[in-house]
Amino acid sequence: EVQLVESGGGLVQPGRSLKLSCLASGFTFSNYGMNWIRQAPGKGLEWVASISSSSSYIYYADTVKGRFTISRDNAKNTLYLQMTSLRSEDTALYYCARRPGYNSWGQGTLVTVSS
Amino acid sequence: DIVMTQAPLSVSVTPGESASISCRSSKSLLHSNGITYVYWYLQKPGKSPQLLIYRMSNLASGVPDRFSGSGSETDFTLKISRVEAEDVGIYYCGQLLENPDTFGAGTKLELK
Numbered sequence: 001e002v003q004l005v006e007s008g009g010g011l012v013q014p015g016r017s018l019k020l021s022c023l024a025s026g027f028t029f030s031n032y033g034m035n036w037i038r039q040a041p042g043k044g045l046e047w048v049a050s051i052s053s054s055s056s057y058i059y060y061a062d063t064v065k066g067r068f069t070i071s072r073d074n075a076k077n078t079l080y081l082q083m084t085s086l087r088s089e090d091t092a093l094y095y096c097a098r099r100p101g102y103n104s105w106g107q108g109t110l111v112t113v114s115s
Numbered sequence: 116d117i118v119m120t121q122a123p124l125s126v127s128v129t130p131g132e133s134a135s136i137s138c139r140s141s142k143s144l145l146h147s148n149g150i151t152y153v154y155w156y157l158q159k160p161g162k163s164p165q166l167l168i169y170r171m172s173n174l175a176s177g178v179p180d181r182f183s184g185s186g187s188e189t190d191f192t193l194k195i196s197r198v199e200a201e202d203v204g205i206y207y208c209g210q211l212l213e214n215p216d217t218f219g220a221g222t223k224l225e226l227k
Contacts, residue, residue, distance in 0.1 A: 045207055100211075
């Protein structure tokens, strides 16, 4: 069974940093592109970042470019999202999701940016 | 960016009846390979989104065949026949043709 388990969320002050993790199991992690998608409270889905299976291709939403870094460790079956210079508008539930088609999602980890 | 516009924003359906949700893209989602890169997701209350339909008309694994997807290059429809209580939630269309991936605002399905 495919499982994606996010962790690392929490309450953080504006301007500070946070690193999210997504531990994958039940499939060969190194064969799949992965993504971070977020959902602000009561809002819809917003794609944040993508990384290809071998990390050769990486893309970011304009709203996070220059502040967030997506990475992966295929040996540890883990996807990461390093978030810096956090803003209140980054407050959201952050999901990791597997390509193609976002056919599997984690349960999400909540990031709250507030002073 | 490709804009995905869903309608209606909410729909109320009697159990056993059918429901249709529309989604329109601001650009053709038909790739030169013949695949149309529109996807449908359901987010049940308090849960993560789940894939229902991929590449416009393909049923995802484990999804009941009461769900179906259809459309053209820019206009798409998700149909749910014989709506059940477990179908309640927010339905999102999304395009994965080009970066950035974008989603519609969502359609909330409730039961009468």
